[in-house]
Amino acid sequence: MDAWLRFRKNRLALIGLALVLMLVLAATLAPWLALHDPTRQSLIEKRARPGAKYLLGADEFGRDILSRVIYGSRVALLVGVVSVLIALAGGLVLGTAAGFTGGWLDTVVMRVVEILLAFPYLLLALAIVAMLGPGVLNTTLAVGIWGVPAVTRMVRGSVLALRETEYVGAARALGAPAPAVLRRHVLPNVLPGLVVYATLFMANAILLEAALSFLGLGVQPPTASWGLMVSTGRDVLLVAPHVATVPGLAIMVAVLGFNLVGDGLRDALDPRLTTTR
Amino acid sequence: MLTFVTRRLLLAVPVLLGVVFVVMLTIDLLPGDAVTLMLGEHATRDAVANLRAHLGLDKPFLVRYLDYVGQLLRGDLGRSFQQNRPVAAELSDAWPATLELTIAALLIAAVVGIVAGIASAVWPNSLFDGVARLFSLFGLSMPIFWTGLVFIVIFSLWLHWLPVGGTGSLTHLILPAVTLALPSVAMIARMTRSAVLDVLREDYVRTARAKGVGEVWVLGRHALRNAFIPILTLLGLQSGQLMGGAVLTETVFAWPGLGRLMVKAIFARDYVLLQGAVLVFALAFVVINLIVDLSYGLLDPRISRQG
Numbered sequence: 001m002d003a004w005l006r007f008r009k010n011r012l013a014l015i016g017l018a019l020v021l022m023l024v025l026a027a028t029l030a031p032w033l034a035l036h037d038p039t040r041q042s043l044i045e046k047r048a049r050p051g052a053k054y055l056l057g058a059d060e061f062g063r064d065i066l067s068r069v070i071y072g073s074r075v076a077l078l079v080g081v082v083s084v085l086i087a088l089a090g091g092l093v094l095g096t097a098a099g100f101t102g103g104w105l106d107t108v109v110m111r112v113v114e115i116l117l118a119f120p121y122l123l124l125a126l127a128i129v130a131m132l133g134p135g136v137l138n139t140t141l142a143v144g145i146w147g148v149p150a151v152t153r154m155v156r157g158s159v160l161a162l163r164e165t166e167y168v169g170a171a172r173a174l175g176a177p178a179p180a181v182l183r184r185h186v187l188p189n190v191l192p193g194l195v196v197y198a199t200l201f202m203a204n205a206i207l208l209e210a211a212l213s214f215l216g217l218g219v220q221p222p223t224a225s226w227g228l229m230v231s232t233g234r235d236v237l238l239v240a241p242h243v244a245t246v247p248g249l250a251i252m253v254a255v256l257g258f259n260l261v262g263d264g265l266r267d268a269l270d271p272r273l274t275t276t277r
Numbered sequence: 278m279l280t281f282v283t284r285r286l287l288l289a290v291p292v293l294l295g296v297v298f299v300v301m302l303t304i305d306l307l308p309g310d311a312v313t314l315m316l317g318e319h320a321t322r323d324a325v326a327n328l329r330a331h332l333g334l335d336k337p338f339l340v341r342y343l344d345y346v347g348q349l350l351r352g353d354l355g356r357s358f359q360q361n362r363p364v365a366a367e368l369s370d371a372w373p374a375t376l377e378l379t380i381a382a383l384l385i386a387a388v389v390g391i392v393a394g395i396a397s398a399v400w401p402n403s404l405f406d407g408v409a410r411l412f413s414l415f416g417l418s419m420p421i422f423w424t425g426l427v428f429i430v431i432f433s434l435w436l437h438w439l440p441v442g443g444t445g446s447l448t449h450l451i452l453p454a455v456t457l458a459l460p461s462v463a464m465i466a467r468m469t470r471s472a473v474l475d476v477l478r479e480d481y482v483r484t485a486r487a488k489g490v491g492e493v494w495v496l497g498r499h500a501l502r503n504a505f506i507p508i509l510t511l512l513g514l515q516s517g518q519l520m521g522g523a524v525l526t527e528t529v530f531a532w533p534g535l536g537r538l539m540v541k542a543i544f545a546r547d548y549v550l551l552q553g554a555v556l557v558f559a560l561a562f563v564v565i566n567l568i569v570d571l572s573y574g575l576l577d578p579r580i581s582r583q584g
Binding site for chain 2: 114116203210214227233238241244251
């Protein structure tokens with residue numbers, strides 16, 4: 001496992017790992033960590049400043065911001081993980097099919113992928129969510145679908161390169177059926193790149209979910225989503241800036257964590273591509 | 278040169294048609310219906326059917342697609358359901374504001390990102406390099422709608438230096454443009470650093486230095502010219518991302534551009550308007566990439582414009 005040794009020596013990557021673990025802990029232990037009910041409203045205490053009772057203050061409806069940030073980690077992680085799975089599944093199937101079979105299938109898939117990739121990411125997700133309607137499930141779908149073209153291109157690229165290697169040629173010459181060649185020789189070699197990609201994609205998926213929810217097209221109230229919390233806080237920005245700014249910090253920390261881990265994994269798995277020279 | 282431009286523009290036509298096809302197909306395949314939304318839940322079945330026929334939504338998908346493309350060829354973008362105005366008029370009201378914002382952001386991103394990236398590469402692992410890399414890490418991780426709000430709190434609320442939102446003067450442009458530019462500054466700085474570092478390790482740079490060429494000349498004449506190719510590609514890609522980011526920035530700063538129009542169109546399920554806005558964004562993206570490709574030839578005579 002020299003990949004892990006290389007990863008362990010990378011201080012930034014370890015900080016990222018700590019941030020990601022913190023996020024996972026917050027999401028799993030939310031009911032025990034949160035001191036208040038994230039949906040309990042209290043009109044007397046609305047927009048309360050950070051203090052002894054509400055460590056990070058209260059929002060427009062007097063709800064405890066810290067508890068909502070903790071519960072928000074569940075939405076961020078859920079949407080992130082599921083959309084990554086959607087993107088990986090879609091991309092793997094399309095990319096392998098295009099790269100391995102070639103021919104007209106490859107041409108058609110790659111043309112569509114190029115068109116979709118040429119599209120600014122937020123606009124594509126917006127277009128999808130606009131049709132599906134808002135909500136946690138639809139947001140997840142939109143973020144996942146948005147990721148499919150990029151994964152497809154990556155997988156197809158590696159499959160194309162692997163198809164030409166000698167050991168794949170040898171396996172086929174020995175009469176191994178195509179599915180077996182794919183499973184035993186091609187896919188295991190696509191995997192490391194995919195892991196890096198999935199981690200960096202997590203960061204972008206969290207950002208995208210937050211952006212969609214901020215616009216009011218993602219997760220709907222009263223669910224605690226960080227993007228939605230920033231959006232609610234925006235209405236009282238000038239009287240109570242903490243309502244909008246605190247949840248945004250949570251987004252940044254989560255995204256930073258996944259970005260650092262992704263960079264670290266890339267450097268560890270493929271030393272030739274090192275960014276931190 | 279001219280044939281190259283014409284060819285590229287012609288090649289853009291199938292891409293744009295493809296974009297329209299994908300957008301319309303998504304609208305068609307997925308649940309959620311404009312007509313029910315416009316008339317409300319309690320509309321009679323007749324009323325729904327009438328409006329649907331009036332808007333042409335009762336026809337099969339391919340017929341509607343060909344109708345729309347035919348309309349486009351005649352220069353007609355259709356009428357907005359909600360505003361009952363020509364889509365072209367809505368779009369032409371909005372696009373100058375978005376153009377102003379994205380160009381300002383692109384300029385900031387290019388200048389700050391490239392200068393910071395070069396400085397990082399020339400003095401790698403220096404204090405400046407460390408700070409710049411830390412900054413780009415944060416720049417890539419901050420949601421821009423949040424950055425915008427934080428800027429408003431600091432520069433408008435606390436310092437009273439700049440207006441909260443809206444348009445009018447150059448001071449209105451500063452906060453939205455900087456907000457929109459930040460993630461791109463980070464990307465460009467990262468990319469420039471690694472591109473310049475790569476070039477500085479090339480043999481011809483060592484040869485130039487061995488000949489006694491001054492460091493400034495080495496950098497300007499040999500290193501940067503070659504490093505600019507990948508940077509330029511990234512600039513093209515970033516301008517696409519800037520258009521996406523403009524949706525958020527325009528919402529935060531109440532900037533009356535295409536992004537806000539698009540969000541409004543989505544909320545109103547105004548598909549004709551939405552298609553028009555998407556088309557303008559896609560067209561802009563094609564033009565930007567054409568400009569990027571043309572400038573490759575200017576930077577590097579080896580890249581012919583025949584391809």
